Amino acid sequence: MAYKLHYWPGLPGRGEFVRLALEFAGADYEDFGGFGDDRDIATPSFAPPYLRDGDIVIGQTALILHHLGPKLGLAPQDEAGRLWLHQIQLTMMDFVNEAHDTHHPVGSGLYYEDQKPEALRRAEHFRTERMPKFLGWFETVVRGNPHGRGHMVGDAVTYADLSIFQILAGLDYAFPKATARQIGDYPSVAAIAKTVGQLPELSDYLASDRRQPFNETGIFRRYPELDDPD
Numbered sequence: 001m002a003y004k005l006h007y008w009p010g011l012p013g014r015g016e017f018v019r020l021a022l023e024f025a026g027a028d029y030e031d032f033g034g035f036g037d038d039r040d041i042a043t044p045s046f047a048p049p050y051l052r053d054g055d056i057v058i059g060q061t062a063l064i065l066h067h068l069g070p071k072l073g074l075a076p077q078d079e080a081g082r083l084w085l086h087q088i089q090l091t092m093m094d095f096v097n098e099a100h101d102t103h104h105p106v107g108s109g110l111y112y113e114d115q116k117p118e119a120l121r122r123a124e125h126f127r128t129e130r131m132p133k134f135l136g137w138f139e140t141v142v143r144g145n146p147h148g149r150g151h152m153v154g155d156a157v158t159y160a161d162l163s164i165f166q167i168l169a170g171l172d173y174a175f176p177k178a179t180a181r182q183i184g185d186y187p188s189v190a191a192i193a194k195t196v197g198q199l200p201e202l203s204d205y206l207a208s209d210r211r212q213p214f215n216e217t218g219i220f221r222r223y224p225e226l227d228d229p230d
């Protein structure tokens with residue numbers, strides 16, 4: 001039975017982390033916009049993305065990937081490895097939240113234009129403190145991988161490799177100047193992202209119109225005033 005991925009149409013957002021895993025594995029899935037009829041079920045998700053896998057409905061991006069990883073061959077075999085991978089993904093989603101909050105520091109329900117002074121302050125802190133802290137931790141993770149620096153975890157592609165690719169693409173879209181200035185400090189992370197972008201398993205997808213471009217309704221938004229000054 002096909003997986004059903006529920007996510008908002010028109011933006012890659014958090015749904016893209018799940019979509020990359022499904023696409024890499026060539027899984028049979030359908031992309032649904034929004035909630036459909038799933039608000040009244042016994043296990044309603046707080047917000048998309050969520051995944052329907054038969055009778056199971058799972059929300060939270062990292063948890064969806066934790067469920068899919070072993071089924072799609074994108075997670076280690078052992079429990080310790082799967083938990084480590086899950087921990088990394090949870091940290092990645094924390095970072096994604098912080099990237100989102102650069103343009104919505106006061107409230108998600110408010111317009112960006114109504115929180116611009118706070119956004120300028122938050123974005124500067126994000127670029128100068130949080131980006132280096134998170135990217136530095138991801139670099140430490142790769143360098144500490146006993147199987148070598150080709151992957152975040154283990155010796156094969158996992159969903160964390162796909163996610164770091166998406167995160168770096170998002171940072172490059174939203175903060176091109178800050179990313180260009182900083183990325184050289186994280187060569188192992190950058191190398192994984194580059195490798196993922198060239199994986200034959202993803203080439204058709206990345207060239208297709210199923211791969212949605214970043215835009216100013218998503219998590220990673222390009223507001224030049226939030227990027228590094230020249």
Ligand SMILES: N[C@@H](CCC(=O)N[C@@H](CS)C(=O)NCC(=O)O)C(=O)O
Nearest residue numbers: 013014047048049059060061062093
């Ligand atoms: N921690 C959740 C966050 C989910 C989330 O914030 N989803 C957004 C779209 S990317 C949403 O629809 N939020 C609605 C809301 O927060 O009210 C995850 O990682 O999946």
